[in-house]
Amino acid sequence: MSFECCEVTKTYRTRNGSVRALDKTSFSVGRREFVCIVGPSGCGKTTLLKIIAGLVNPTSGEIVYNGGGTNGRLRNAMVFQEHGLFPWMTVLDNVAFGLEMQGVRRRERRERAAAFVEQIGLGPFADAYPHSLSVGMRQRVGILRAFAADPQMLLMDEPLGSVDAQAKRVLQTELLRIWEQHQKLVIYVTHDIEEAVLLGDRVLVMSARPGRILEEIPIPLSRPRQLGKERPEIAEIKWHIWTMLEDGVRQSLSVSP
């Protein structure tokens, strides 16, 4: 299970002409790989993710999947930035949603979802509705829902973007732990360089709009990872990524150096 993104271009038509969101983006992802994509805001990261998911069609180029199902795609589960949970479902029903859509019987899917919920200590909140949870807890549930659906790949769109810095560190550790257990292919979009380096096997750096891949950077850290320990070569990589991104970020903010 792997896929290749071949010269994917996406142009949106708007009232004021057309906007190119992605420009000939190419990269490949191997099985069980954890790939992070960083880029300045508005660089088409989310668009790219939706194209990989099959929710949006590219204007040109294609995604070639290996080991896909009947529709040729890999079965994927997305984790959305925010508000991805259904407010009208309890935590347990949200986590079981993917299984429900696959036609898994009620009793079995609830048992399987409960195991996930218990595993990270959310058991007491199984019957709670999302509005009573903190932002961090909601995002944990969103991540669990994706894993519980047992997809062939996970697509995450800044899942921890709205979580405060300290909680973020805890949730990153938790995410890595679940991932180690299930070993899925993950595409993780973020604007947080630190996060990309901590989580990924590889980091793809994207340019400002129209987005393309500027560089692919392998992260030389062993697994399982211990987050929080700073190593000099990692600081070097973060600095390198920042120098690549800086111009794009300034451009998106329209400030001169």
Add this chain to the structure above:
Amino acid sequence: MNGAIRLIPRRGERYASVLIAAGILAVWEALARAGLVSTLFFPAPSTILASIGALLRSGDLPVQVAATLGRLALGFALGSVPALALGLAMGWSRRLNAALDPLVASAHPVPKIAIFPLVMILFGIGETSRVVLIALAAFFPVLINTASSVRQISPIHFEVAANYGASRFKTFTRVLFPGSLPMILTGLRLGINIALLITIALEMVLPNRGLGTMVWRAWETMRPEQIYASLVVIAVLGVGFNLTLRLLERRLVPWQSGREA
């Protein structure tokens, strides 16, 4: 909750409103008994209560209440059920919405009581016309709220459903319907209030039975205590409907409790 805007009144605040109401009634009673206000216009609350008691015992009031409730229920059901179905369809289908929305928007603001003569030409002078008009009155608020309730569901919920491979049926039962339920219930509440208003008005315009007719006859025969008595019963009905629907809301929409006023 300190510092936040409170939508639910504190216990103390609720007592305050009860006290104010009791105070007004007490002053009214005292003024009426002392002869300081004309009991022809303001019969004492105790007199009104006695009148309600007498009307209950004579069996007159139950008959009138049953008549009002009967045509209200029938009209409301005939109006709101198709409105729900059409509203969901309009929310679901952009094309259907584009086709029907201008019609709805221009028909909705017309005060329904104004088209009663037309309804009578079409359906005759009788119960059918009353029920048709009540149904029409309930139809529009339910339709408009239902249609917009679907459109206010965040697109992300449909994306999640699509991402997990939800069928059209599942998208309807697990996303569209629960997502629009809060506003649908609001629409039903608006609908029943307008339906009650129209029912009472019709019972005055074309009287035979019902609480509206009762008010009108009491006015014609100059029995103010009976006017007030019927008004109290109508108010109780109105409050009752709203409370019932609020309770229903709390039962059916538990994920919003705490946010609701």
